[in-house]
Amino acid sequence: MGRKRTKSGKIRLAEVAELAGVSPITASRFFRNPEALSVAKRTRVESAAKELGYVPNLAARALASQRTEVIGVLIPSLTNNVFSDVLRGIYDASEGSRYSIQLSNTRYSILQEEKLLRLFLAQKPAGLIVTGIDQTAESRAMLEAADCPIVQIMEIGPNPVDMMIGFSHYDAARAAVAHLFAQGRRRIGFVGARMDPRVQRRLDGYVSAMKDAGLFEQRLVVTTGTPTSVTLGGALFTDLLAREPDLDAVFCANDDLALGVLFECRRREFEVPEQIAIVGFNDLEFMASAVPTLTSVRTNRYEMGKTAASMLIEAIEGRRPEQPVLDLGFKVIERQSSTSRPSDNRPALTGGGAPNKMVALPSSHD
Amino acid sequence: MGRKRTKSGKIRLAEVAELAGVSPITASRFFRNPEALSVAKRTRVESAAKELGYVPNLAARALASQRTEVIGVLIPSLTNNVFSDVLRGIYDASEGSRYSIQLSNTRYSILQEEKLLRLFLAQKPAGLIVTGIDQTAESRAMLEAADCPIVQIMEIGPNPVDMMIGFSHYDAARAAVAHLFAQGRRRIGFVGARMDPRVQRRLDGYVSAMKDAGLFEQRLVVTTGTPTSVTLGGALFTDLLAREPDLDAVFCANDDLALGVLFECRRREFEVPEQIAIVGFNDLEFMASAVPTLTSVRTNRYEMGKTAASMLIEAIEGRRPEQPVLDLGFKVIERQSSTSRPSDNRPALTGGGAPNKMVALPSSHD
DNA sequence: GTCGTTGCTGGTAGCGCTGTCAACGATCCT
DNA sequence: AGGATCGTTGACAGCGCTACCAGCAACGAC
Known part of the structure; x- marks a missing residue:
């Protein structure tokens, strides 16, 4: 009444x-x-x-309509700079839309991911963004059975659950090594921390490139499962030098490690790039500003997050993208740290080293 | 039926x-x-x-019980390292509890904050975490009328809406300047970007300390409203030098700027700390690893987020903390970049410079 | 023995909204 | 002109859960 x-x-x-x-x-x-x-x-x-x-009242709406306006996001880490860029993109794209973001942290555990996925799906999310392509079989089954659009981000691979946006870490690593070869480097070490699946694929790319050139040796690779940091970069580089003093380059699985290597070189008074070339991965902002400026592989993290969320929202609203798998590619940004002759356009005022050259490559899926 | x-x-x-x-x-x-x-x-x-x-079914529960199990979090930026640490703490504390986090980004706009606040409150959140103490009058009124616990984070001030956890940016800046005075520095520049209220209070602390010593000059201060970055640190330092070539120290409003200043010094072949001392703010991880290691003001960001969320959850469940305002304080971590005689315990292997000394100060509220 | 009191359990009645279907007039086609 | 179709509107019946209150047994106090 x-x-x-x-x-x-x-x-x-x-x-x-x-x-x-x-x-x-x-x-x-x-x-x-x-x-x-x-x-x-x-x-x-x-x-x-x-x-x-x-x-x-969103609760009443959700109850009556049997669906929510929540986009679930599963990422492995909140610490990592890389994910904060991706997240920023996701939040930016969701802003102004009716959808709200529900974030959960899997802490690099696919079992935790499975648990969270079960929780999320029980609330009938409007859509889901998940990181990577290495779900458990159970997770995979749940994702395939889910009646909402799903985007896998960060990398691309052969069997998308639904949509997918990312790039080939394997190809990106190969391109970085190829760049070092082109600069005449031969004894190239690899430094990696927290070996999640994407870092592992970068290592695989490095190994394959080195093997193709007949230059691979196991002792050129130093990795650890502990979380990455600048300090750790210096420590791992120290380990690497202990095993193999005769290096002419280091490819770092991320930019923090690369910065740590740079500082360690400075401490040891190694000339960069004359004695040691350094290449990082992700192209964080500071890479262009370091002295010498640091070469890195640029990945479009913000764009990845933003596009993932946009695609998802479009799909939720019934407009599926014509292209469900998007390869965002990468670019090797060549800077002083890996070019034998230091770049001429040495920055004077802004403190930022301009990138010398860019090599754009779409990553070819395997 | x-x-x-x-x-x-x-x-x-x-x-x-x-x-x-x-x-x-x-x-x-x-x-x-x-x-x-x-x-x-x-x-x-x-x-x-x-x-x-x-x-x-959470929607049904929310509808029937007239309350949700959502903790709303309003922060000004997702880009900023500082907030990602705070967020990590918040997420960690909420994990395992029944509460889920709903995050929104105010983009440093208190009008946007007001809008989001209205939206949040309409959904009857279980609790709210808001950044800072500079809300609009309207926001303030809404917060005070809200029937859920609220925690203000990042700083402390005189009139908490409910609970509050942070530290005094003003005192922290004063302590940083006092440290430089103790090292014999007199002509201390200030470099700041994106002058949000907390950075502004750091500047105020710097100004007051300089004035107390009779050393303040307006041209020692260079700030900009644009977002912070390492590159920007170099650029602002360059500006500062143009205005005032006779500097012996720079206090940077954050660590990214400090790293940018360090790189710029390297580019200009200034000796750090012999010619220029550098002090940052926040004590991000890389500060201990740079060459020379960089002095900074350590703030307990992760702990702040974690404690804020814990306090909030306790309060939601009826156990209000005995101490509703928590001053987490800060520490000036003295490292090579600001100590006249470079530290003896020069790190060999790990690449991390150990902090030489710590000065712990509880910030006194004003 | 009567009367609270306490501890546990169940019935009733919504929470505020939307899915479904039906109804209505207007428009269009043959 | 008659029927089909479209665009627009409203009535009804829940969505799955919990607040509220009532009931019932067991117990102790007097």
């Missing part, structure tokens, strides 16, 4: 409808599909809602 | 109750307040839920 107004004084859809002189269901439609209303009613409902300061 | 089972085959509370041989309401209580049940029923419901793989 007629409850006139909820005790909390909250404005409900019914109040808006009453003021606008329409039925509640018409008011409801105004918020979900305004085009379906005649212009007259549309404006009436609109002004009534504004006048009352109506804000929809 | 008797709907036996939802078409989607989803397990509802009613199914669990039926299997356990209890009423739905008893099953409901099991999930909210297990102690209220007799041990026999408790175990029956528990095993029934597990057997059926029951997952509660």
Whole structure:
């Protein structure tokens, strides 16, 4: 029977409808599909809602419609700079849309991911963004059975669950090594930390490139499972030198490690790039600013997040992208740290070293 | 009437109750307040839920109970390293609890903050974490009228809305300058970017310390509203030198700027610390690893986030903290970049410079 | 023995919204 | 002109859960 107004004084859809002189269901439609209303009613409902300061109750909407307007995001780490760029893209793309982001951290554990996935799916999310392509079989099955669009981000691989956006870490690593070969470097070490699947694929790319050139040796590779840091870069480089003093280059699995290697070189008074060339991965902002400027592999992290969320939202709203798998590629940004002759355009005022050359490569899927 | 089972085959509370041989309401209580049940029923419901793989429908719960289990978090930026540490703490503390985090980005706009706040509050969050103490009057009023616990983070000030956790940026900056004075530095420049309220208070602290010593000059201060970066640190330092070539130290509003200054010094072949001392702010990981190691003001960002979320959850559950305002303090971590005689314990292997000395100060509220 | 009191359990009645279907007039086609 | 179609609107019946209150047994106090 007629409850006139909820005790909390909250404005409900019914109040808006009453003021606008329409039925509640018409008011409801105004918020979900305004085009379906005649212009007259549309404006009436609109002004009534504004006048009352109506804000929809999302819980009621979710319960009645059997779906939420939540996009679930599963990422392995919040610490990592790389993910914060991706996240920023995701949040930017979701802003202004009706969807809200629900973030969960898998801590690089695919079992944790499976658990979170189960939790997420039980709440019928509007869409899902998951990191990488290495889910458990169980997770994979859940994803395939899910009745919402899904985007896998960070890398690309052969069997997308639904949509996929990323690049080939394997190819990117090969390109970095190829760049070092082109500069005449032969004894190239690899430094990697927290060997998640993507770092592992970078290592694989490095190994394959080195093997192709007949230059691979196991002792050129130093890795650890511990989380990455600048300090760790210096420590791993020290280990590497202990095993193999005769290096002429180091390829680092990320930029923090590369910066750590640079500092360690400085401590040891190694000339960079004359004695040791350094190449990082991700092209964080500081790479262009270091002395010498540091070569890195640029990846489009922000764009990846933003595009993933946009594609997802489009798909949720029924407009599936024509291209469900997007390779964002990468670029080897060649800077002083790996070019034998230090770059001429040495920056004077801004403190930023301009990239010398760019080599753009689409990553070829395998 | 008797709907036996939802078409989607989803397990509802009613199914669990039926299997356990209890009423739905008893099953409901099991999930909210297990102690209220007799041990026999408790175990029956528990095993029934597990057997059926029951997952509660949060939308229905929220609708029926008129409250959600969402903690709203309003932060000004996702880019900033500082906030990613805070967020990590928040997520860590919320993990394992029933509460989920809803994050929104105010982009350093208090009007945007007000808008988001209105949106959040309409959904009746269980609790709220907001950044800083500079809300609009309207926001402030909404916060005070909100019927959920609230924590303000990042700084402390005189009139907490509810709870508050942070430290005094003003005092921290004063301590940094005092450290430089103690090292015999007199002509200390200030470099700051994206002058948000907290950076502004650091500047205020710097100015007051300099004035106290009779050393303040306006041209020692270079700031900009643009977002911070390593490259920008070099550029601002360059500007500062143009205005005032006779510097013996630079206090940077954050560590990225400090690293940029260090690189710029290297480019100009300035000796650090002999010619120029550098002090940063936040003590990001790389500061200990740079060459020379960089002095900074350590702030407990992760702990701040974690404690904020813990306090909030405790308060939501009715256990208000005895101490609603928590000053986490700061430490000036003295390293090579600002100590006239470079430290003896020059690191050999790990690439990390050990902090020489620590000066711990609780920040006194004003 | 009566009367609270406490501990546990269940019934009823929604929470605020939307899916579905039906109804209505207007428009279009043959 | 008659029927089909479209665009627009509203009535009804829940979505799955919990707040509220009532009931019932067991117990102790007097």
